[in-house]
Amino acid sequence: MTQKTFFRTLSSLAVLSVVALMALSRLAYAVEIQKVVSPKGIEAWLVEDHTVPIIAVNFSFDGGSTQDPAGKEGLTRLLAASLDEGAGDLASEDFQGKLEELAVSIGFSTGKDRFYGSLRTLSPRLTQATDLLKLAVNEPRFDETPVERMKTQLSTQIRRNQSDPNAIAGRSLADAMFGAHPYARPTLGTMESLTSLSAADLQAQHGKILTRDGLKIGVVGSIDAKTLAPLLDKIFADLPERSDLAAVADLAPRTGGTVHRELTVPQTTILLAYPGITRDDPDYQAAYVMNHILGGGTFTSWMYQEVREKRGLSYGASTSLSPYRHTGLLIGSAATKSDRAGETVEVMLNQLSRMATQGPSQDELEAAKRFITGSYPLRFDSSGKIARQLVALQNAELGIDYFDRRNSEIQAVTLEDVQRVAKRLLAEHKPTIITVGQQQG
Incomplete structure (x- = not known):
């Protein structure tokens, strides 16, 4: 995750962390998984646990950094950094302020193949938390000021990586073994590619990746299937039905040397x-x-x-x-x-x-x-x-x-x-x- 609003969200994370620690002694791997299907066909896997009032939601979509267009490397990473920087009628500071007020954590990230999101909330605040998640998933604003701030943070990380031996080694390994394959593209992008990215690029990538056909959801905590089902529709049912992802070929990595x-x-x-x-x-x-x-x-x-x-x-x-x-x-x-x-x-x-x-x-x-x-x-x-x-x-x-x-x-x-x-x-x-x-x- 990009470093941002750290001190503003620290208290929210602390609340969730304390409650999560309360759960450590009683959660076990022998869990019962329920398959929940919403009225509009959104599927999630649910593990109920009512011993503490906390709910964790994780989800992913098909399409990660391999979907960055040529010359726009880092676009999907910037999308992940920007989704919670204002949504719907809430500008960036207002959205982040609501998260802090409710002790809610919302985050997004990307890998090579998939795009990830998460929600952590106390169960009494589930309605407000899912309201915010719905906005972030469906109506991100991509306002100029927060997007430029995210670009600056990503650019700072790129500059750090230029002198970090582990980052240099990883980059060199990807170049050597993946060649021209999309897996070789830098997830963070480059200084040049980040500069060129616009709100229109983010909107287009959002519409391409955040779709129902590639969606996987896991929910754990103090919630039952009857309560969860309509919430799945509330958050995800308005997303486009089908994605428009570029095909990614299977790869035999180059070896030797x-x-x-x-x-x-x-x-x-x-x-x-x-x-x-x-x-x-x-x-x-x-x-x-x-x-x-x-x-x-x-x-x-x-x-x-x-x-x-x-x-x-x-x-x-x-x-x-x-x-x-x-x-x-x-x-x-x-x-x-x-x-x-x-x-x-x-x-x-x-x-x-x-x-x-x-x-x-x-x-x-x-x-x-x-x-x-x-x-x-x-x-x-x-x-x-x-x-x-x-x-x-x-x-x-x-x-x-x-x-x-x-x-x-x-x-x-x-x-x-x-x-x-x-x-x-x-x-x-x-x-x-x-x-x-x-x-x-």
Whole structure:
């Protein structure tokens, strides 16, 4: 989210945070999900929880930064920053003042593939909160002064990123692996592209992305299906029925090669990347377990043990899966002293090769599965986390029963599954290596 009206909204967020903390001790992952369909056909997944008076609403639309037109990079990000900067008859300060007065939080953000929104409110203020959300979703004003303020904030972030080693590494990785694909477009945009964006551009993007056919909704809290159904129509039924999104092709990331970006900083940032896996791939759970052992399990992972614990090369080294709709990446990362960057890369590559050729032991596999299944409830210790998970399940088309199936799917992963997916992801491709720091490394 863009930094704005921080002090003005701090008290509102504090109220919601205190109430949310009250919920931590009683929310569990064994939740009952109801499918709610409004009178006009808007569908949402609902988890009722009446123990505290708080309601969390999360939603998403098809179309993220990949929908930015050429030369207008950053348009969808600016749209997300501007939707709550005045709507309907309320100018920016009036809209933000209402949020503060009611202790309501409304936010928007964008990824590569989808556009996201959220609402957090105390249940006694649900009517006023949904009034404001309806305005933001349906009638954003895009007044010149707040839009220019948002442009300035995004431009400031772009300037910061120009000297931030992590941002430079990420940008270099996208350029190297995605090429001319829309995934390579900078979500924040560029200084030049932001300058060219207008209120008319924002209105057009709003009409293209915020539509009913790509809408997914998750609701958690002190509300029942009968109350929720008409609210869904109130907020979303007036949106256009169909989107007008540009087609995005599936992508096989380019692999191999080394890119170095010179930057005078004490440490060198390292990224090692391979083609990954999409969320709907049958091998995803096996890849998830494999990644946990390789570098996703922090203190117990091979990367952490070999890079930090045994050699003291970095404060931490890790790997992660990054699934997109049209491709996926597996990324290893670390930061180390510049004069030890080469050694660190070598150690990391050795662990990737070890996983590809040998794989883990049966004991390592069982320990990973115990941790992954045992820590799963931590994803459900607040209303907001559950609401986000409900939307994520719908986005990935995993089914309303996924919460019940997930741990059994992890338990079913065998050593042969992990070895197979490790060879598929790590043995069949050469890594792309990105380093950002001083050349001496």
